Amino acid sequence: MIFVTVGEQLPFDRLIQAMDQWAQRTGQEVFAQVGHSDFKPCYIQYKPFLDQAEFGQKMEAAQLIVAHAGMGTIISALERGKPLVVMPRKASLGEHRNEHQSATASRFAALGHVWVVDDEQGLGEALAFFLTGGEPDRSQITRIEPSAELIQAIREFIRSVGHQ
Amino acid sequence: MTKVMLVSSSGGHWVQLNRLRPAFEGMELIYVTTEERYRNTVGLAHFLTVPDASRWNKIRVLWLAVVMLWHILRVRPDVVVSTGAAPGFFALFFGKKLGALTIWLDSIANVEEMSMSGKMASKHADLWLTQWQHLARPDGPLYKGAVL
Numbered sequence: 001m002i003f004v005t006v007g008e009q010l011p012f013d014r015l016i017q018a019m020d021q022w023a024q025r026t027g028q029e030v031f032a033q034v035g036h037s038d039f040k041p042c043y044i045q046y047k048p049f050l051d052q053a054e055f056g057q058k059m060e061a062a063q064l065i066v067a068h069a070g071m072g073t074i075i076s077a078l079e080r081g082k083p084l085v086v087m088p089r090k091a092s093l094g095e096h097r098n099e100h101q102s103a104t105a106s107r108f109a110a111l112g113h114v115w116v117v118d119d120e121q122g123l124g125e126a127l128a129f130f131l132t133g134g135e136p137d138r139s140q141i142t143r144i145e146p147s148a149e150l151i152q153a154i155r156e157f158i159r160s161v162g163h164q
Numbered sequence: 165m166t167k168v169m170l171v172s173s174s175g176g177h178w179v180q181l182n183r184l185r186p187a188f189e190g191m192e193l194i195y196v197t198t199e200e201r202y203r204n205t206v207g208l209a210h211f212l213t214v215p216d217a218s219r220w221n222k223i224r225v226l227w228l229a230v231v232m233l234w235h236i237l238r239v240r241p242d243v244v245v246s247t248g249a250a251p252g253f254f255a256l257f258f259g260k261k262l263g264a265l266t267i268w269l270d271s272i273a274n275v276e277e278m279s280m281s282g283k284m285a286s287k288h289a290d291l292w293l294t295q296w297q298h299l300a301r302p303d304g305p306l307y308k309g310a311v312l
Binding site (some may be wrong): 071072074075081108146147148149150151152153155156157158161 | 166168172175176179183184186187188191204243245263265267269272273275290291292308309312
């Protein structure tokens with residue numbers, strides 16, 4: 001099962017529609033938490049909102065998570081070690097107030113578990129790859145190193161008390 | 165060689181803990197986590213496991229504390245570092261009592277406030293860090309950057 005979630009605050013018709021079309025084409029089982037989205041899917045099971053227990057169950061049961069670039073979703077997937085495809089909302093399409101989701105997505109891509117796609121076409125490619133048993137291509141992920149200041153602060157702190 | 169014990173539960177905490185590894189170059193590393201599957205990901209570092217326990221299950225938590233104390237007594241780390249959660253709290257608690265230098269880096273998932281284990285660990289942490297600037301306070305937690 002593929003679990004799709006768009007969070008609770010804003011609709012994300014573009015993602016739900018793309019997943020519905022994909023399910024129609026491939027016959028794959030998809031469950032979506034659609035929030036305030038207007039689009040009514042025909043080929044996937046969906047619910048506007050899930051309580052925390054249901055959300056957790058869907059996350060656990062899923063082989064793949066497909067989501068907007070919401071912090072809660074990203075962390076939830078990472079904490080469960082689930083492969084995650086993220087399609088950030090675009091403010092230019094009225095999907096969010098600003099472009100922060102793209103920024104968030106690229107920051108989290110560095111963890112290696114998040115696969116960021118720009119649009120429906122990228123999503124289709126990611127899903128096709130997933131169906132063949134592929135994992136997110138980690139070489140495509142922009143590596144963001146931990147902040148040098150953090151690494152340095154920890155190192156200096158250990159040194160300052162006489163170790164190393 | 166300085167012995168550094170790196171402690172976390174599984175999932176996101178573990179991912180974040182591993183990103184700190186460059187800070188400990190040239191030191192002896194001992195990983196402690198709840199997930200046996202991670203053993204083959206730590207390279208030449210030592211690897212120990214503890215029971216997984218949520219704060220709701222008192223007997224599991226007690227068992228976790230006992231096993232953690234046992235590991236700390238055997239390893240005698242110079243430094244204990246954790247990103248969370250319950251295993252990290254106990255590691256800092258016992259580590260501090262036995263004279264180790266202790267470092268807590270709260271998970272980046274905690275955007276609105278420090279985690280419960282992070283708050284509990286504050287008294288036992290020599291260096292108490294958040295990964296969010298807006299959560300930093302002059303008397304701690306401090307902000308020194310994030311793992312990503």
